[in-house]
Each structure stands twice: as C-alpha cells, then as structure tokens.
Amino acid sequence: MHAGIIFFLVILGSILFHIFTPWYWTDIASNWKGMDDTITLTFWVGGGVFIAVCLFMIYCVFKFSYKEGRKVEYKPEDKKLEKILTVATTLGVAALLAPGLIIWNQYVNVPKNSIEIDVMAWQWGWQYRLPGEDGKLGTTKVVNINDDNPFGINMDDPFGRDDVMVQSDIINLENNRPVKILLRSVDVLHNWYVPQFRAKMDAVPGVVTFYWFEPNRVGEYEVLCAEYCGVGHYAMRGGVEVQDPNSYQEWLGEQETFSDLIAMQNKEIETKKGCKK
Amino acid sequence: MSDEYENNKSGYQAQSSEAITGSAGSTSPDIDYVRPAELPEQDLYHGHTFITKWVFCQDAKVIGVQYFLTAVFTGIVGLILSWLMRLQLGFPGLAGFITAEHYYQFVTMHGMIMVVYFLTALFLGGFGNYLIPLMVGARDMVFPYVNMLSFWMFFVAVVILMASFFVPGGPTGAGWTLYPPQTILEGTPGSGMGILLMLVSLALFVIGFTMGGLNYMITVLQARTRGMTLMRMPLTVWGIFTATVLAMLAFPALLVSAIMMTLDKVIGTSFFMPTILKAGEVLEYGGGSPILFQHLFWFFGHPEVYIVALPAFGIVSDLISVHARKNIFGYRMMVWAIVGIGALSFFVWAHHMYVSGMNPWFGFFFATTTLIIAVPTAMKVYNWILTLWRGNIRINTVMLWCLGFIVTFVNGGITGIFLGNVSVDVPLSDTYFVVAHFHMVMGIAPVMVIMGAVYHWFPLITGRLLNETLGKWHFWTTFLGAYSIYFPMHYLGFIGVPRRYYEMYDSPYMTSAVGMNEFISLAAFLVGAAQFFLIFNVIKTLKTGKRAPKNPWKANSLEWHTSTQPPEHGNFGERLPVVHRWPYDFSVPGAKDDFIPQTTPPSEMVHTKVEKT
Secondary structure, three states: OHHHHHHHHHHHHHHHHHHHOOOOOOOOOEOOHHHHHHHHHHHHHHHHHHHHHHHHHHHHHHHOEOOOOOOOOOOOOOHHHHHHHHHHHHHHHHHHHHHHHHHHHHHHOOOOOOEEEEEEEEOOEEEEEEOOOOOOOOOEOHHHOEOOEOOOEOOOOHHHOOOEEEOOOEEEEEOOOOEEEEEEEOOOOEEEEOHHHOOOOEEOOOOOEEEEEOEOOOEEEEEEEOOOOOOOHHHOEEEEEEEOHHHHHHHHHHOEEHHHHHHHHHHHHHHHHHHHO | OHHHHHHOOOHHHHHHHHHHHOOOOOOOOHHHOOOOOOOOOOOOOOOOOHHHHHHOOOOHHHHHHHHHHHHHHHHHHHHHHHHHHHHHHHOOOOOOOOOHHHHHHHHHHHHHHHHHHHHHHHHHHHHHHHHHHHHHOOOOOOOHHHHHHHHHHHHHHHHHHHHOOOOOOOOOOOOOOOOOOHHHOOOOOOOOHHHHHHHHHHHHHHHHHHHHHHHHHHHHHHOOOOOOOHHHOOHHHHHHHHHHHHHHHHHHHHHHHHHHHHHHHHOOOOOOOOOOEEOOEEOOOOOOOHHHHHHHHHHHHHHHHHHHHHHHHHHHHHHHHHHOOOOOOOHHHHHHHHHHHHHHHHHOHHHHOOOOOOOOOHHHHHHHHHHHHHHHHHHHHHHHHHHHOOOOEOOOHHHHHHHHHHHHHHHHHHHHHHHHOHHHHHHHOOEHHHHHHHHHHHHHHHHHHHHHHHHHHHHHHHOEEOOHHHHHHHHHHHHHHHHHHHHHHHHHHHHOOEOOOOOOOOOOOOOOHHHHHHHHHHHHHHHHHHHHHHHHHHHHHHHHOEEOOOOOOOOOOHHHOOOOOOOOOOOOOOOOOOOOOOOOOEOOOOOOOOEOOOOOOHHHHOOOOOOOO
C-alpha cells in the first residue's frame, strides 16, 4: 500500500517537475527548430508511455497485493494481446523515427549558398578562417603549421592566398546566412558546440568534418568544446557574435588575409635585413 | 561427499528406469516419460584442503561468490570515485586536492570499473557461475578447472587495474572510452604507466572472461539435466546465456583495439594516430584513424550494454514471476526478445558516433536499427507489468527492487529513444542528458536487479533470510535518492551543460545549474551511504539472522530443490533432478499449492489445468 503511494508520488513529482522546471532549453538561435520539435514530440509519446506503464504497475500494486488464497489468473500467453502491443509499439516508434530521419537529411545536405568556415582546434583553443573573394578556402596540411602560417595553408594553393584569418577564439557570423562549419584538429578530438545553435560535430585530427546551421538571432554566444580533449577541456571556450549583414561586412573588411600576413612577414624580414646592413 | 558419487556413478540408469515405470500414484506411466541421459555422469574434483576448497576452488558456486565479492569491491571503489566527482561538481573547490587531472582520472576509472569490472563481472561471473549449473540441473560447470582460472585471471586484472592508482602519473584520465589520440599523448593524465596498466588489465579481463564464457555457454548447451529443454529454462539462464554469446563475439573487438593501442603507445605504430602537432612539434605518428578505434570500441561497447542488460532482464523476470505468484507472461516472446535484442545489438554501435565525424550518411542506418531494438525491449516491459496483472503480489523487498527496476528502466529506455533518433541526438549528445540516460538505464536499473537478486538468493547462498525492515530502508533510500539524482539531471542536458567538465564557470545559461548540481551531489552522497544498510544487514544476518526454511519463496526452479540448502558441491546429492515442466507454474488452477516445482511429474498433477510444460 505504502509502496504504491510512494511510486505514485514519484511519477506525479516527475510530471510536475517537467511542467514547472526552470531548467529547459536555452533559447534557440538557429534554423534547427525541427530538432526541438522532434524532442517535444518524443517527450509526449515517450512520456505518455512512461506514465502509462508506471500507472499500470502502481494499479497492480494496489489491486493485487498479496492475500492468502487470492485467485490468480493462469494464462501463460495471449497471442492477440501480444500482437496488438507489438504492432502499436512499432507504429509509435516509426512515428518518432520518421521526423528524426527527415531532419537528419537536412542536416547532412548543406545548402549551396552557405559560407564555409574553417574551424581549427587544438589543445586548447580555436581559430577561424574564412574564404576570400574567390569564395574558396585554400587546402591545408598539419605539417605546414608554424608561426608564419598559423593555419598550415599550402603555399602553392592559389585559393589560399586571399583567405581571411581570424586568429581569435571569437568568430563573427552574418545573421540569416547559412554557414558550413569545416572542422579540423591538429592534435586530439574536439567539438565546436554552441548550445543555442543546437548543432555539433567532432573535430578529428587527420580528417575534415562538417556540419551546418543558419544563425537567426543577433547576439553573442559562448562556444563550448563538447568532446573530451584533456585536462583543459572544460576551459576550452570560444565565442560567436551574430551580426546583421552591414555590421558583419564591416567586421569582415577589418580582418587580415593570408596575403596580408605574408606581405607583413616579408616586410619584417626586409627590415631585419636592413638592420643587419 | 565424494564417496556418495563413487557409489552412484551409474545413477542415471536407475533414474531412467524409474521414469519409465512411473512413480507411486501415477495414472499412466507414459506421461512422466523423460528421455534418458545420453552420457553417464562424471565425478567432480573435490577439494580437501582450505586452499582447494575456498581459494583455488573449482566449484562454480564458490567461484561465483569469489567473482561477486571481487566485483563488489571494485564497485565500492567506483562508488567512492563518484562521490569525489560529485564533491567537485556540486561544491567546486571545496576539496582542494581534486585537481582537473584527478577529476578526469576519477571519471575514467569510475566508468571503466562500473561497466566492465563491476557490472559485467558481477552478472556473468557472479550470478552466471552460481546460478547456471543449479538452474539447468548440472553438478557443476563443464570445465571446472578453466572456470577457476577464469576467476583468477579476473582477479589479476583487478589487481593490475587498482595498481594503476599507485604508479607515477596515476591511472589514465582519458575518459572510459579511451579515445585516441589523446589517450596516449603526453599531457593526458596517466598517459605513461596508467594507460598501459589499463590496457593490460583489459586484455587479461577478456582472456579470463573467455574462459568463463565458454563454460557458461557449453554448460547451458550440453549439461542440462534430463527434461530441461531450452524452452523450459528459467529466463535468468536465457539472459545470462545470450549475454555470454554476445560477450564472446564483442570482447575480441576490445582486445584487438587494446593491443593496437598498446603498439601505438609502446613501439610507435600509427593504427589510430594521424599526423599530430603538439606543442609546436609534429610528432612521429601519421596516417592512422582515430575513428577506427571508435568503431572497434563501440562494436564492443554497445553489445556490452546488453551484456549487462540481458542478465538483468532475465533475473528480474524470474523475481517478478516468483513474487507475483504468477507465471511470467509470454515466456516465448520473452525468450525471442532476449535473443532478438542480442542479435540486433551488433548492428547499432555507431549510434554512439552520430557526431563523431564518421560519414554522416551512416546516421540513417544506425538510427533505424536502434529504434527497431526498442520494439522487443518494449515487449519485455509490457510482459513484466502484465505478469503483475491479476497476480498475487508479495510487496517484499525483492519485489520493491523489481518495481524500482521497471520505473528506472522504462525511464532510461525512453530517453534512449531520444538519443537513438539521430537528429535528436545532435543537440543532446555529449551533454548531461546522456549521462543521465545511461546511468538510469544501465547503472541504476541493473543495480536494482542485482539488489533484488541479492535479497532473493541470499537464503539460498547462506541459509539465512536478510532482514526485511532494513531491506526496505535500503530500497527506498537508494531508489528515491538515485531517481532524484538522474531524473533532474536530464534537464541539465537541455540547458546544454556538456559532460566531462571539471568546472562550469559562469556561462550565463549554466549558472542556473549551480543549485541543481548541489542538490544532485547531496543525493549522490545519500545513495552511496544508503548502501551501508545492505552491508549492515548482511553482517547482522550472517551473525544472528533468521534461518531460512527450505525454498523460502516457494519457487519452482531447480536451485531451490537441491539436496541441501545452501547446496553442497555437486548441487543435487545422489541423483540429478528430472524436469517435467517450465519453472513458471504458479497458481495453476486445481493445484493444491500455488507453485509446482519443475521436478513434479505430470502424473502428480493430473487434475490441474497446466497449459504449458
């Protein structure tokens, strides 16, 4: 008796917690509302099943707790009931799977008009690279990375010269413009994650991985590393600033390109040489 | 004792003739007929000294207890580590000695210990050894000597694992998944001796487990007593048997990945190591694939979840049936669900890797297979609660743990549907939602079953009944405490709090989590402390506890129908039992008692309406 009451209170408490919880989504700031909606749907269906199963169990505890000589049903199998339950469960599961797969299909197909961003991760920090006027990122190699070539751009790749380099852990994005995040890491696994954008993907050394989203709310957001990458993992933060197109263009104009960097370095070398003479 | 067997080596002949002629009171000799045994019995090795009886013992029951106690020891270490982690998460900086390095070492060791050395060893090595021979009506495992080696190999693996706490640099802090490259790179805690000892320990565990696993499988397939058909086996045996088959197929993937990683570490091969730039220098590695390791790891790791879950499913089915005084509902469905879940579990591994950087098109396949597995799992849940329906339920400690299991397992199973459904996983993966999910479904739920099983079989193993009042205190504090740890924790995942963060700092949306983290930590301390109820109960019961009557729960399965209780070496005295029915004939209409043991011949039950035998 007591047991049934306590179990009932647990279920009731769970429902109330869900209704009144102050802890829920961070406000979404990207196009992935479909993910939230699928979660809400799964909550309704799954939560319904959880409550139904538990209430059935609690009812049994109240109704059929031990009494000497109680008449017990002896019915090893019930083919019809088992069939109904199987079919109903299969349909329910399919109904949850379908929207999940539809959204995944959007997730893996990147829109053509998206801007590519090279996100480079290391222990423990981020930096970013944007394509220049040619609209293409230059290819890179880990072994090329040094102080003069912080992104390891292949020197013989013509697309690399005009790449915009953001040597900061904060990147600016244009509002309502899809971005394709190209992730790479020079050492261990990392994951560039902004909770408000919902999307994420690991950065894996040796390969370039990707995902995309479309920011749709102007503001500043925190970037978290979401794949364990060593003792500095929890401190591996960055930032995103989503701006309206005008401010974004202004910001973009201020950034340095790879050619700028090369030119500056050449100048430095020349001044050094000049000093020696 | 050995003399008895000497005298009775040809006992199987006597039994078969008895079965044919029929025992007293039978109406027809034919209905009791059971096929004679195909092989004569072999005598067992009987230990005579303390060492051969209790240390290097070949009796599966003693080996089972050895496995159980060793696993519980590792579990206590894992529990203490979780306390230290919760101390840091709930009250950062309060315990100054917990540095980030230590925190990650605790995380890693807690995970590995709980999954492999605690749960796997406890269910298969502990319950498997104790229960399989007894439940299928065998005198022992088929290879008792190898079985003994299996335990000692496990023991050495545990010693090596624990030794890693004391080597320079400490144990590995790479996360329990041991993802390369960082696992073996300098700078990761324990990247020297720590990780090597972990890999060696895992390899020994797999070797030891293979020796035990062969025993469990072959004993079930070859050593069942007369009349014990596969479809008359208790679901406990079905669960442990299927889990063992999974383990035999899955553990090799862990073994090879441990060997390959050891080679990467020791002789500088690059199985998992791409070109790496570390502290401004390019390392010697190149060309390897970190994702390959993840595939190998999860090819082991996902079946591993079911290696823990299937024995729990089996055991809880038996406990519910016995204590609800009702046959398990849909036995055949239950068996096929166990086998089906086991088979499917090999096709879902990459659902741990949706955002790992593997080809994202895999997501479609693995989301579909993962959600398909929900169907047989749901059927099992329905059958458990339908077993309660119109039963005669004893609300004792054992049943409470079973009910607690249903609540936590369904809760954790439902959140599994979130995470299995690929695009829903994207925002939630690597957050506390995942932590809450897998602790609920493969931490708390199986532990509920273990506790139920301890209270259920304690009288069989020791001859004494555990105290019910203490048992109920133990259950309610553990269940309510654990539920209030993990239920709210899901919501941290919604906020976006990532896992494996030593400190949260003051991200604007995370500061609201501070209060909840404190609460969760307090609940965690409570749940850990609540286990003293059990320890105290066991000690008290062993000293002054109530002696258990024979078959105290009025169960049908063979382990309660041994010659003595606790069963002695050889289990069944002079004659092996002959089985005439499934173990779930409870409350059969027309029967005098509300249970009919498996050994009762049909001729004694002619007036009952037995549907299934």
